[in-house]
Amino acid sequence: MQGSSGSPVPFGTRIYGVSEVSGLICDLLDDTRLQGIWVRGEVTNYKNHVSGHRYFSLSEQGGRNPALINCIMWRTSASNLKFTPEDGMAVLARGSVEVYEPHGRYRLIVREMRQEGGPGERHLMVERWKRELEAEGLFDPGRRRPLPAFPCRVGVVTSPTGAAIEDILSVISRRYPAAEVILSPTAVQGDGAHNEIAEALRRVDGLVDVIIVGRGGGSFEDLFAFNHPDVVRAVAACTTPVISAVGHEVDTALCDFAADLRAPTPSAAAERAVPDRLELLRDLAGQRDRMETLLIRRLDAAGREVEDLRARMHPRRLTRRINERMQRLAEHEELLRRAALSRVQRERSALAEVRARLEGKDPLAILERGYCIVESEGSIVRSAGDLSPGDRVVLRMKDGRCRAVVEEVDHDRDV
Amino acid sequence: MTETFEEMLGELREIVRKLEDGDGSLEESIAMYERGALLVKQCEDLLTDAEIKLTKLGCEP
Numbered sequence: 001m002q003g004s005s006g007s008p009v010p011f012g013t014r015i016y017g018v019s020e021v022s023g024l025i026c027d028l029l030d031d032t033r034l035q036g037i038w039v040r041g042e043v044t045n046y047k048n049h050v051s052g053h054r055y056f057s058l059s060e061q062g063g064r065n066p067a068l069i070n071c072i073m074w075r076t077s078a079s080n081l082k083f084t085p086e087d088g089m090a091v092l093a094r095g096s097v098e099v100y101e102p103h104g105r106y107r108l109i110v111r112e113m114r115q116e117g118g119p120g121e122r123h124l125m126v127e128r129w130k131r132e133l134e135a136e137g138l139f140d141p142g143r144r145r146p147l148p149a150f151p152c153r154v155g156v157v158t159s160p161t162g163a164a165i166e167d168i169l170s171v172i173s174r175r176y177p178a179a180e181v182i183l184s185p186t187a188v189q190g191d192g193a194h195n196e197i198a199e200a201l202r203r204v205d206g207l208v209d210v211i212i213v214g215r216g217g218g219s220f221e222d223l224f225a226f227n228h229p230d231v232v233r234a235v236a237a238c239t240t241p242v243i244s245a246v247g248h249e250v251d252t253a254l255c256d257f258a259a260d261l262r263a264p265t266p267s268a269a270a271e272r273a274v275p276d277r278l279e280l281l282r283d284l285a286g287q288r289d290r291m292e293t294l295l296i297r298r299l300d301a302a303g304r305e306v307e308d309l310r311a312r313m314h315p316r317r318l319t320r321r322i323n324e325r326m327q328r329l330a331e332h333e334e335l336l337r338r339a340a341l342s343r344v345q346r347e348r349s350a351l352a353e354v355r356a357r358l359e360g361k362d363p364l365a366i367l368e369r370g371y372c373i374v375e376s377e378g379s380i381v382r383s384a385g386d387l388s389p390g391d392r393v394v395l396r397m398k399d400g401r402c403r404a405v406v407e408e409v410d411h412d413r414d415v
Numbered sequence: 416m417t418e419t420f421e422e423m424l425g426e427l428r429e430i431v432r433k434l435e436d437g438d439g440s441l442e443e444s445i446a447m448y449e450r451g452a453l454l455v456k457q458c459e460d461l462l463t464d465a466e467i468k469l470t471k472l473g474c475e476p
Contacts, residue, residue, distance in 0.1 A: 169467065169469065173466075178461050179467065182472060185471060285455075287427055291448050292448075335441045
């Protein structure tokens, strides 16, 4: 039976000690190409040891050849770090590859590390901008202006191809299609987006009654342009009130703080920008009902007055007061005729009812009974005091008019 | 229509307020009512008939 050791090692073959092999590897890796180099990668498995040394890996994922290098940053180097590394952070690390023979591993000994345009660095930048812009007073709540109740034109500063403009158009056409939407198109992300957004704001400012600036949700990076001081200052400089709607519920950007109103989404911004027509139509119906109620009440009072006059027109008093009474009746007649006309136009059943009631008491009927109306210079004469001898008057009767001249005027002191 | 919705609504509210005050003659009240009813109609038409209009600003002003 052969042992599991297999065939014997041929005679004369060199047998290496572990330390010898390890030494050879050390020699191979002691290459200037692996010394003092900059490596780009993503931090993973980051551990801040109690000793102060940092243990982590740099990885490159997603490519054709995923790769990983173990790293150590000694505490003396780590004390110079300008940021707190986290898993997932993109970094540039400077160091040298060395072999740790006791463990048979090679590692990148990192002397220096910078965050590569990553969120951490940008977050810090946003924090700094925020302090600066706040110090300039751009976030002062006292700067905020009220929005117009009924905007005729709504300016929208966003991407012409994004979801935001679609959402805004859909909300406004449902709620208040009387408004015109003026899109001031701009890129909302990428290099130079902040310049474009600021320019688009300036272009639409003053042409509209309210401006919505924003975009739909995205990563911190996607929303980054809306933090830029150029955008924030452009928002603050607008003479037109601005609603800022960047991202979704939880996202905020610095331009939100400078706007007159912050909305959680572009749709919500559109809802705040325009009133709801269903509410307005309800309000209008309420106003119309109120007017009708008030007018009916007024007409009822007038009708009662006519009725009262009629009741008081006793034959014995007619000779004294007929002119005044007739004038007043004629005046009411005129008004009620107009009221009836207006109700016909409205074709409202409530009013039609009143009309029927009032027409039943048509003051014109009184002319049938032999009375007449005195008019002078186109208006009804209410009082004998309004007439002087020599005045020309018109007497209106049931079937015509006649012109007359006043001979004498007697005043009734007891009326 | 030269008047804006806001102007018409403002005038309508003023009319209702005057009618509530009961000032003025019956004749004036009727005239105000007629004007008010016209305003309501115009406001309703504006809200129900309107179609949203989209204008895109050119990149070169």
